[in-house]
Every structure is written in structure tokens, then in C-alpha cells.
Amino acid sequence: MKNTVSKSNMVFNKSFGQHILINQQILQMIVDKSAIRPTDIVLEIGPGTGNLTELLLQRAKQVICVEIDPRMVIELTKRFKYSQYSDKFKLIQGDFLTAELPFFDLCVANVPYQISSPLVFKLLAQRPLWRCAVLMFQQEFAFRLVAKPGNELYCRLSANVQMLSRVDHLMKVGKNNFKPPPKVESSVVRIEPKNPIPNINYIEWDGLLRICFNRKNKQLSAIFKNKSVLKTLEHNFHVIEQEGIKVNDPANNVKQLISSIMEEEDVKGKGKKDKKDKKDKQNQQKGEESESDDDEDNNQQPEKQQTTQNPFRLKINEILKSNDMFQMRPVKMDNDGFLQLLCAMNAQGIHFK
Numbered sequence: 001m002k003n004t005v006s007k008s009n010m011v012f013n014k015s016f017g018q019h020i021l022i023n024q025q026i027l028q029m030i031v032d033k034s035a036i037r038p039t040d041i042v043l044e045i046g047p048g049t050g051n052l053t054e055l056l057l058q059r060a061k062q063v064i065c066v067e068i069d070p071r072m073v074i075e076l077t078k079r080f081k082y083s084q085y086s087d088k089f090k091l092i093q094g095d096f097l098t099a100e101l102p103f104f105d106l107c108v109a110n111v112p113y114q115i116s117s118p119l120v121f122k123l124l125a126q127r128p129l130w131r132c133a134v135l136m137f138q139q140e141f142a143f144r145l146v147a148k149p150g151n152e153l154y155c156r157l158s159a160n161v162q163m164l165s166r167v168d169h170l171m172k173v174g175k176n177n178f179k180p181p182p183k184v185e186s187s188v189v190r191i192e193p194k195n196p197i198p199n200i201n202y203i204e205w206d207g208l209l210r211i212c213f214n215r216k217n218k219q220l221s222a223i224f225k226n227k228s229v230l231k232t233l234e235h236n237f238h239v240i241e242q243e244g245i246k247v248n249d250p251a252n253n254v255k256q257l258i259s260s261i262m263e264e265e266d267v268k269g270k271g272k273k274d275k276k277d278k279k280d281k282q283n284q285q286k287g288e289e290s291e292s293d294d295d296e297d298n299n300q301q302p303e304k305q306q307t308t309q310n311p312f313r314l315k316i317n318e319i320l321k322s323n324d325m326f327q328m329r330p331v332k333m334d335n336d337g338f339l340q341l342l343c344a345m346n347a348q349g350i351h352f353k
């Protein structure tokens, strides 16, 4: 394994996710899998010391790098500014999440793992659309991106990303290929955005997914009997009854979806996120334990009790039943299933904004 790390004695900054990929063979495989054409403009997020950048410069018409760490910016400038690649090499110093991006055809990067989720959505919201992205992520995140219904990692992220793109897992990369080695395993994935994207309201779509994946192993009948879910939906129902629904351009809509996902990430922060994950796990375990009782409650309720129920809840139950979805569980539903549910709910004035 050839060590291509910068010779300067730079201490890598963990909060910037600085784990430099040092295995030349893997770097080469990433570039090969990107199928770069000589006419392509390539975007690289977090070039670090420039090991991947150099290989990209050999193949592409132009490489645009976005790097947050000023020390890395100095390293990169030294390495490429006066090299044979000086004309092709463009560098934006700053945070990728807030940077204004120029046009690019491909995105190829070993990304900072701590911004993986907003990074993917920022790319998917970018217009004009790019052709393909080949990206290294923490392995569990990569598995969540490609997870299909029935898989335990299948989640809101999987459904959202797969609605907007085709995602494939390309290869696993072990910790020892990095310096310093990260605590987690890594994987490379390919993302090809759908073009055009499906013409739906992404705010509503994500609203439905949030509710469903919050308790993904429950039956829909149990999920939609939750008091706070019913309260929100009933509120939306009355507001929309009065104000009507605004029709929105789907590309604009995706941008709104991305801003709300980014805000969520901001609010969470790392510490809060860990706490929330722990709590989610506990809730999920509790949910799984009590699941059969809750579901039974829905399916075998005496007729008399059902008729005295909240009419709004009965309306939702009717929609679920008439679409054969009463006993379905989000973890097993594909995007067509969620779309069918969204259309059926919307047709009855029930909205998830």
C-alpha cells in the first residue's frame, strides 16, 4: 500500500472527518467506476490533501474542489496551483453545505461522514442536474441508502433518496485504507439522479414518510390511530379545507424538502443526535414488544366502540381498508405503496405538509 499522505506534519482534524484515503488501488477503482469522460467537469467534496483530486485531474476536463479546512486549502494550492493541472484545478474554500455550486457533470468524493445526509440531499436538489455521483460513505449509511423494503436498515432516508435517484452499492472499503483509520467501515456507492424527478409534492411525501417510518414496524392502522398524528392531520384537513392547496413545481418542492432536512440536521447536532438515536432504539424496542397488542387492538375492536370513535379516525381507517393497507407495515412498503397511500389520503383531503 502506497502512502500518499502530505509530507507536511499536519494533524488531522477529527471534527472535519479527516480520514485520508491512502490505498492507491482503491483510489484508482473509485476513479474507474466513475467513468469520467475527457469533457466532464467533476465536483470533489472535501479533497483533503488531494490524493483523489490528482487522479481526477488526469481524466477530467476540470475538477472543482470544495474544502472547508484552510490548512488543506494551502496543501492543495501548493500541490496543484503550479502543476501541469493548474488550468483544470478550481478550488472553493468553504463549507460544502452552504457553498454556491457551479455546474458539474459528475461528483466523485470521499466525503466527510458527519455531513452525509444533508450532503446527499444538497446534491439531489442541485440544478441543472448532474449525471452521476460516486461517493464513499460510512458503511451503515451506504447500506441505508440502498436498503430495500423488508431490510432492517430500510428507513425514511432510503425511501426519499430512492424516490429521487437510483442508488447502487459498489464496494466495501476497510478501515486500514485510511490515515488515521476511522472507527467505522466504509462503502462506495453510485447515485444516478432521476431526470426528470417524479412529479409529486415532496413536502407531503416526506410528511407521510416521517409518520410511517417513525414506527416502521407497526401496522398502518396502529400508526394512524396515534393521537398526535390524528391531531396534526385533522388540523391540516381543516386548514386546507379553508385555504386550498398550493400547487408547486416539483424541483422547487425538492429544494424545500432539502432545506427542512438540513434544518433538522442543524438542530440535532451531534450530541443530540446520539441521544435521539438511543431513545429511538429504546422506543423501537418498546414498540416491537407491544406491537402485537396494539395491532390486535385495531383489528379486533368491537363494532360498537368503532362507531363511537373520532369520525376523522374512521375516515382514515376507511381509506386504509379500501386500499388493502390496514395491516401493512411501512418497513415492508415500497415507494409505489407509499405513493398509493399518499394519493388515496390526498383524494380525501388528508394532507401531510
Ligand SMILES: C[S@@+](CC[C@H](N)C(=O)[O-])C[C@H]1O[C@@H](n2cnc3c(N)ncnc32)[C@H](O)[C@@H]1O
Pocket: 016, 017, 018, 019, 020, 021, 022, 045, 046, 047, 048, 049, 050, 051, 052, 066, 067, 068, 069, 072, 094, 095, 096, 097, 109, 110, 111, 112, 113, 115
Ligand atoms: C474523509 S476526508 C477526505 C479527504 C480526501 N478526499 C481523501 O480521500 O483522502 C474529508 C475531507 O472533507 C473536508 N470537509 C469536512 N467538512 C467539510 C465541509 N462541510 N465542506 C467541505 N469540506 C469539508 C475535510 O477537511 C477533509 O479534507
